[in-house]
Amino acid sequence: MTAIDTAIRAAAAEIDLIGVTKSYDAKNTIIPPIDVTLRPGEFTVVLGPSGCGKSTLLQMIAGLERVSGGKIVIGGREVQDLEPKHRGCAMVFQNYALYPHMTVAENMAYSLKVAGVSKAERAERVGTVAKMLGLADFLTRKPGQLSGGQRQRVAIGRAIIREPGVLLFDEPLSNLDAQLRHDMRVELAELHRRIGATSVFVTHDQVEAMTLADRILILNKGHIEQFDTPKAIYHHPASVFVAKFIGSPPMNILQVEGDGSVLRLADGQAVANYAGKGKFQLGIRPEDIAVNEGGSIKTEIRYREDLGSHEILETKIAEQNLRIAMPFGVEIDTTQTLSLSFPQTRLHLFEGESGRAIANAFGDAQPASVKEYQ
Amino acid sequence: MVENARSINIAASILLAIGILYIVGPLYLTLSTASQSYEYMLRNGLAWVPGTELFANMGKVIHDTRIPIQMLNSMIVAFSNALATCILSFLSAYAIVYFRIRWAGVAFALILATIMLPLDIRVITTYQVASNIFSPLNAVLDFTGLNSLIETMFGAPVQLELSVLDTHFGLIAPLVAHGTGTFLFRQFFLTLPKDLFKAARMDGAGPIRFLIDILLPLARTSFASLFVLTFLSGWTQYLWPLVGASTPDMQTAVVGLARLVPDADGQVPDFPMIMAGAVLVSLVPLTMIALLQRFLVQGLVLSEK
Numbered sequence: 001m002t003a004i005d006t007a008i009r010a011a012a013a014e015i016d017l018i019g020v021t022k023s024y025d026a027k028n029t030i031i032p033p034i035d036v037t038l039r040p041g042e043f044t045v046v047l048g049p050s051g052c053g054k055s056t057l058l059q060m061i062a063g064l065e066r067v068s069g070g071k072i073v074i075g076g077r078e079v080q081d082l083e084p085k086h087r088g089c090a091m092v093f094q095n096y097a098l099y100p101h102m103t104v105a106e107n108m109a110y111s112l113k114v115a116g117v118s119k120a121e122r123a124e125r126v127g128t129v130a131k132m133l134g135l136a137d138f139l140t141r142k143p144g145q146l147s148g149g150q151r152q153r154v155a156i157g158r159a160i161i162r163e164p165g166v167l168l169f170d171e172p173l174s175n176l177d178a179q180l181r182h183d184m185r186v187e188l189a190e191l192h193r194r195i196g197a198t199s200v201f202v203t204h205d206q207v208e209a210m211t212l213a214d215r216i217l218i219l220n221k222g223h224i225e226q227f228d229t230p231k232a233i234y235h236h237p238a239s240v241f242v243a244k245f246i247g248s249p250p251m252n253i254l255q256v257e258g259d260g261s262v263l264r265l266a267d268g269q270a271v272a273n274y275a276g277k278g279k280f281q282l283g284i285r286p287e288d289i290a291v292n293e294g295g296s297i298k299t300e301i302r303y304r305e306d307l308g309s310h311e312i313l314e315t316k317i318a319e320q321n322l323r324i325a326m327p328f329g330v331e332i333d334t335t336q337t338l339s340l341s342f343p344q345t346r347l348h349l350f351e352g353e354s355g356r357a358i359a360n361a362f363g364d365a366q367p368a369s370v371k372e373y374q
Numbered sequence: 375m376v377e378n379a380r381s382i383n384i385a386a387s388i389l390l391a392i393g394i395l396y397i398v399g400p401l402y403l404t405l406s407t408a409s410q411s412y413e414y415m416l417r418n419g420l421a422w423v424p425g426t427e428l429f430a431n432m433g434k435v436i437h438d439t440r441i442p443i444q445m446l447n448s449m450i451v452a453f454s455n456a457l458a459t460c461i462l463s464f465l466s467a468y469a470i471v472y473f474r475i476r477w478a479g480v481a482f483a484l485i486l487a488t489i490m491l492p493l494d495i496r497v498i499t500t501y502q503v504a505s506n507i508f509s510p511l512n513a514v515l516d517f518t519g520l521n522s523l524i525e526t527m528f529g530a531p532v533q534l535e536l537s538v539l540d541t542h543f544g545l546i547a548p549l550v551a552h553g554t555g556t557f558l559f560r561q562f563f564l565t566l567p568k569d570l571f572k573a574a575r576m577d578g579a580g581p582i583r584f585l586i587d588i589l590l591p592l593a594r595t596s597f598a599s600l601f602v603l604t605f606l607s608g609w610t611q612y613l614w615p616l617v618g619a620s621t622p623d624m625q626t627a628v629v630g631l632a633r634l635v636p637d638a639d640g641q642v643p644d645f646p647m648i649m650a651g652a653v654l655v656s657l658v659p660l661t662m663i664a665l666l667q668r669f670l671v672q673g674l675v676l677s678e679k
Contacts, residue, residue: 064572085578097569101591110587111577158577 012041012198013075013088013165015061020070020080022056022222030056031222033070043192043199045209047245048219054202055170057219061200062168063087075165085114090159091168095175096151098143098158105130105139108157115162129157132194149180156188160195167192169201173208185211206246210234218242236348240355243283243348249312249323251348252289254282263349265318269297272347274361279352286312286325288346291332295339304334313338408432408649415645431650440622441651444630449658450542451615451626452608455549459604460597463555468585470556471563472571482560485553493548493614500548501539501617508534540624545615549608555600562596563589599669602662609659627655 015038023029031053038044046054059065063084072080079087098107109122130136133153143151173181189212192199209216210230218225226238237243243251256263258277262270303314311326349361409428410421435441470478515521521531538544574584615626631651635643
């Protein structure tokens, strides 16, 4: 480890949310009681569609929003009634929220200045952080003279300069273009490894979630749908919501009915063997569908999208949309009826009404790699 | 629409020339009259040719009238008005924009209402209040019946009295109660990034520190333009200073100028001297405009948003 690596290193704190809830009035509950523990040094991504309460959750941890009930414990201290500055958190905002009239150095040092740190120490800490983030040449510039990526770096620098135990990110990459977003993602992962602070990262971008997270917390209307590692979430979605949310293109969900031995589509085609009766939802990822001569499921191609690395076929079976991802190089005659089969180990079964996953419906479906990871 | 036709150009030039003449004409007449002697004016009326008596007339204004002390009054009134308006507007806009107050909308609407109800309309009630600033309190006590209660208990009702007429405070305070500045600052604050306040809180800065360290430096130009605008309007106020101050030593320069015209019938006013006074009194706002034009324009642009 170099000198820079050790210079900024936070004592990561555990975050416990105990029955935390938020409502603005009696009718509108943004977040019903939530219980969750974020382990020290863990990188948690809070993922969900807009309006699911993920930013509210983050701001409650930060202290920018009051909790309506419950407790927030950071590093063993109850903090729900404390001001943000006493919680040991720092935050990176979506639109950077840099102080426009201050230079880069002043922006980063402001929290230290407020805290009464001496000028010499401020300069030293700014120097360290600036070197770490590649901002050393821009210290005297104003935010208006920087590019989007540089501004985001300043915002990150401002957050880590106090060596907070908890780092909070509120969709920090959504204002950047695709290339920059990718670069910053890599940089963030690297930074997290070096600083080691417990990080909470809010986003609606599943790619950010999958690549950055140690664990992903998926929120839907304030409820936790699933809280697990990216791989587990991808391979074992806990509900239809999660299954549809993760993966691009998303998992196909088919409405099926079980007669005690097989699951059938509305038009009578049998798609899988299962010893249950009643309505179910069957999930299969587009890339897991096997297209072969011997397949028993018949469908016709309605549309095809060539993405270079792979091809997406839009088809329909029993009046339900089905997407198939074809690897590069497989030639498909689009005019002919397609024969498919659903590999049993790749199927996901969900309850018809609630959409909750039924574990091990088709035997042990875990790929070997996932088992190792856990 | 930008037209390049020659005929339109000529027409536009003529129109502009007429406009300029219309504006500059009276100014020229003021200056030329100010530079003539009283006797010249008695013989020839208003002067169209400049004379040599300008400084003599100005000297007369300075030595023989109350204009110098009245200019000082104007200075105090305009400066305090501008400063107080800036501070008050800044603080109220801060409260309205950055804090989740349930009745913020109502408060803002009431502040805006002051723009629609200027002092000129409220001059009589304002005079009543200024003549006894406790009169609203007395009225409330009377109205609620508290006073009769107090009278039975202590033998006499509460009747507080304090007049601010004929004081600098009395001249300034009613002018300050005006919503334009609040509106200006509010619009400016709304253009700032929304998360700035949160970022400052995360950095450990409380509301006061945020106000001083972040908001004030950012609002510098708005502050300056509002200051210039309110200073000018304070300097040129006529109605309220006329009503609110009765002794010559308390009146402002603009009122003092009007008072230079003798009340008695039959006497010809010393127009050269009055014009010289007008020139003197205009010097202050003129200098201000010349020096701070930049802010004046910015202020106008901001308030149009």
